[in-house]
Amino acid sequence: MVELTINNLKKSVPEGTTILEAARSLGIHIPTLCHLDLHDIKMVNQVGTCRVCMVEVEGRRNLLPSCSTTVAPGMVIHTNTNRAIRARRTIVELLLSNHPSDCLICERNQNCELQSLAAELGIREIRYQGPRLRAEKDTSSYSIVRNAEKCVLCRRCETMCNEVQTVGVYSALHRGFDTVIGTAFDKPMLDTACTFCGQCVSVCPTAALTETNDSAKVWEAISDPNKLVIAQTAPAVRVALGEAFGLPVGTRITGKMVAALRRMGFDKVMDTDFAADLTIMEEASELIHRIQHNGRLPILTSCCPAWVKFIEHQFPSLLDIPSTCKSPHEMFGAIAKTYLAEKLGVDPEKIVVVSIMPCLAKKFEAKREELSGKEVGTNVDYVISTRELARMIREAGINFTYLPDEDFDDMMGESTGASVIFGTTGGVIEAAIRTAAAWLDKDNPSPQIDFKSLRGIEGIREAEVEIAGMKLSIAIAHGLGNARKLLTEIRDGKAQYHAIEIMACPSGCVGGGGQPYHGNNIEVLKKRAGALYAEDESKPLRRSHENPQIHKLYEEFLGEPYGDLAHELLHTHYHERDIL
């Protein structure tokens, strides 16, 4: 232990503690900008580039950055001297002198770490006038917009992309004043190996990285009297949207969300969870088929489009192992434009499917050529993130917290508890195992529902599940760095599993790149996941194959699970992509 004094308070902290951590343990606030410690997902950005957290240490001539200076015995630290505060203010002024002052019309207005810092430090003028970095916006991708002019070079995106996700899209390029965080050879994002997971957007303190805004297209479709516009909502949205309206983290707002969508003018408000149940029908069938016919194992879940793009770039030799199932919202689109169109007596051409997702990669996925068939056109027309939905609800003047709870529309609005937990790490595989267990163990009157060994927050988890005397070996990874470790072992023949679930985002979709900003607090993600499990337990039906609407869909339209029509509408294929 190391004894030290901060602002006249004595404290003993373990060796290796930074001044910042020691100060926080005393309840002392030191402003930071580049620093980010999400230790639960092993993301620590401690590059010390911004110098906002400078403090005075007695006996040291220069101020020291508290985020990257470890404590020494007997250190006497002052965090709030006039000198330290003036230095911080000067540093932020210098940052602002190279930053557009368009806060009023900025995507991150009122939700920007640089703006908050300027407010906190009471900056009222920028004394430094000089050239400002000029750069074109990169709007090439369907998911992420890069605006280097708003970049403060904190390097969080680079740390996230390179160290946590191991995708390596970003690097600091050029030098000095011309430094930008960019891609290899300044390629547009669409031409890189970016998976569009959006985790860089989640940790960006400013509007240098934001989502592509598709809300105008959705408003236009809603206002077109010749279109039937259907909203479908992913499970993770209903446990995070409330945060955007000041509700406590982890509040379930499913009913209010449905009410809001209806008031916005969507013709039908339906549930991606319905399609998640459908996914399980297909994926559990595929799992059993592969096991019983000595097919390729392990089977990998294919719900996460960022993860799918990752394997296409990074592990092309393993493209035969993911399930061929489309992701749930794509299945929803395919069924909406065939079965539902017929049931409603509507021309499929007039149907517009809008997916509301916690995800930015879904925007790219919706543009994949192989996900639009001759019969149905594009499965999904527009994808908007949870954040975009929150903005649209505000634009529409809807007082969200006062809305009554409403139910999803019939037919494709019904879902089971199994589909709800798709939104957190381990949920998809648990849902698949629930149904597989019931199907394989037909004589068992009460097959297991809760498979708690599959839950948790560890980056890579393994579990063995026994079903009808058969031992199934399961692995789960979340975060693409963890996925890479698991896939490397499989490619090299060092690990054998029956089934694997991978989610690109740490914690799964609750931590998706399109969710309300978690404020650099991983506890937020845990509370959202807890809310999903609570919603699961509250449902009368908790296994996908028990969903009566799903039964009806197979009876009236699809025929057998994993059958011919199901293959045509609900399954897809993958292709190799270059690494850049």
Added chain:
Amino acid sequence: MAQESVEVRESYPELDAFYDSLSDKNGALIPMLHRAQGEYGYLSQDVQLYVAHKLGVPASKVYGVATFYSLFNLERKGQYKINVCLGTACYVRGSEAVLEAFEKELNIKRSETTSDGLFTLASIRCVGACGLAPVVMVGEKVYGRVTPDDVKGIVDEYLGKAGEGNG
């Protein structure tokens, strides 16, 4: 900007041999880029990608390092490098006008290369021949007391040489 001509090569045996000779593979990125520039004159995208794959690092990182150090050239240089001195002595005697005359004559901006690959135009700081100001160097050859009117003659001299070489 000169067009980047992507040279697609199956392999870079010189780089492979150099890599094998390195005792510490961990810090190999800068030595590899240095060697590549020595071998091929500049760092094409292709060679940067090759180094990235060889070392198992992201291409973005290789490009980041290549753009950080001014020593590395990302574009192929011309056969003749024309350097106009903008040091104090040359500058006050009108070398800026000489540089502009070269830009006009070659129809490129400073630090660019002509599309035929013959000339690269650049400015330098003091070559230590201030008595001859303004000074222009083409390759190793020094031209003193250059005026804008001399520029066409200097360019023609090398165009003639290139013609003979190709003929």
